[in-house]
Amino acid sequence: MTNDILTLLGQHRSVRQFDGQPLSSSEVNTLVDAAQHAATSTFAQQYSIISITDPVIKHELGNISGHHWLEKSGHYFMMVADQHRNLQIATAAHANTDILHSFDKFLAGTFDAAIATEAIVTAGESLGLGSTIMGSILNHAQSVIDLLHLPSLTFPLLGIAIGHPAENPDLKPRLPQPLMHFDNQYALPTDFNQQLSGYDARVAEYYQHRNSHLKQIDFSQHMVQELSRDPKLRSELIQVISQQGFDVSAHEV
Numbered sequence: 535m536t537n538d539i540l541t542l543l544g545q546h547r548s549v550r551q552f553d554g555q556p557l558s559s560s561e562v563n564t565l566v567d568a569a570q571h572a573a574t575s576t577f578a579q580q581y582s583i584i585s586i587t588d589p590v591i592k593h594e595l596g597n598i599s600g601h602h603w604l605e606k607s608g609h610y611f612m613m614v615a616d617q618h619r620n621l622q623i624a625t626a627a628h629a630n631t632d633i634l635h636s637f638d639k640f641l642a643g644t645f646d647a648a649i650a651t652e653a654i655v656t657a658g659e660s661l662g663l664g665s666t667i668m669g670s671i672l673n674h675a676q677s678v679i680d681l682l683h684l685p686s687l688t689f690p691l692l693g694i695a696i697g698h699p700a701e702n703p704d705l706k707p708r709l710p711q712p713l714m715h716f717d718n719q720y721a722l723p724t725d726f727n728q729q730l731s732g733y734d735a736r737v738a739e740y741y742q743h744r745n746s747h748l749k750q751i752d753f754s755q756h757m758v759q760e761l762s763r764d765p766k767l768r769s770e771l772i773q774v775i776s777q778q779g780f781d782v783s784a785h786e787v
């Protein structure tokens with residue numbers, strides 16, 4: 535089964551090199567419009583998008599993420615979970631606003647922002663743009679909050695570096711479906727090890743032959759390598775989220 539949208543989705547790859555040409559305001563508006571039409575939990579539209587056009591702020595985000603290549607993107611979006619705007623509406627209506635501080639509402643904002651993020655990525659790809667979603671802005675979440683003057687009940691989730699591609703990365707192979715799609719209950723297949731070995735071989739082949747940053751590693755080794763990250767990295771996140779006004783503590787209700 536195929537059509538233009540399925541083909542586009544099946545061709546996704548993150549792009550990290552851009553030709554430096556800024557996106558036009560019409561392109562930016564089109565991408566934001568695509569994000570806005572994404573599904574949103576309880577129709578609360580509980581996220582905001584901040585366009586980062588100031589080179590000083592972009593540079594600082596490069597420092598925070600460790601990814602200075604973002605500065606060459608044609609545009610940079612910061613995707614923010616946002617209950618602040620709905621707090622204004624609720625306060626003006628003299629409504630009880632307690633729920634906006636709940637963990638459930640924090641999660642709803644993260645869902646909304648993440649789904650809108652994918653809409654921007656896909657809409658951009660349909661226009662011939664490339665992008666990379668960037669969770670690395672959370673290396674120093676508080677710095678991002680300070681830099682962008684994010685008020686209480688907001689939280690920066692993801693950046694999106696997007697622009698005209700100056701690279702054409704190879705497709706990264708994904709897991710075989712039997713290892714990630716189950717019927718009715720969670721059930722890894724009995725031939726898990728065999729299927730994983732096959733996938734490891736495909737990933738190793740990809741890393742050995744892709745058109746940049748060649749390396750000798752398979753998927754299992756990649757996962758183990760990921761475990762060597764400092765467990766203290768981002769350990770302050772829960773505190774930062776709490777300081778932004780969201781109740782993330784475990785307590786009796």
Ligand SMILES: Cc1cc2nc3c(=O)[nH]c(=O)nc-3n(C[C@H](O)[C@H](O)[C@H](O)COP(=O)(O)O)c2cc1C
Nearest residue numbers: 546547548549599601666667668669670671692706
């Ligand atoms: C939530 C999220 C956070 C990500 N953060 C980063 C990041 O900080 N830096 C980066 O270079 N890529 C980042 N990526 C891109 C992934 O590395 C990339 O999607 C993955 O390696 C698969 O490659 P592909 O997108 O080219 O298929 C992120 C992707 C997601 C979904």
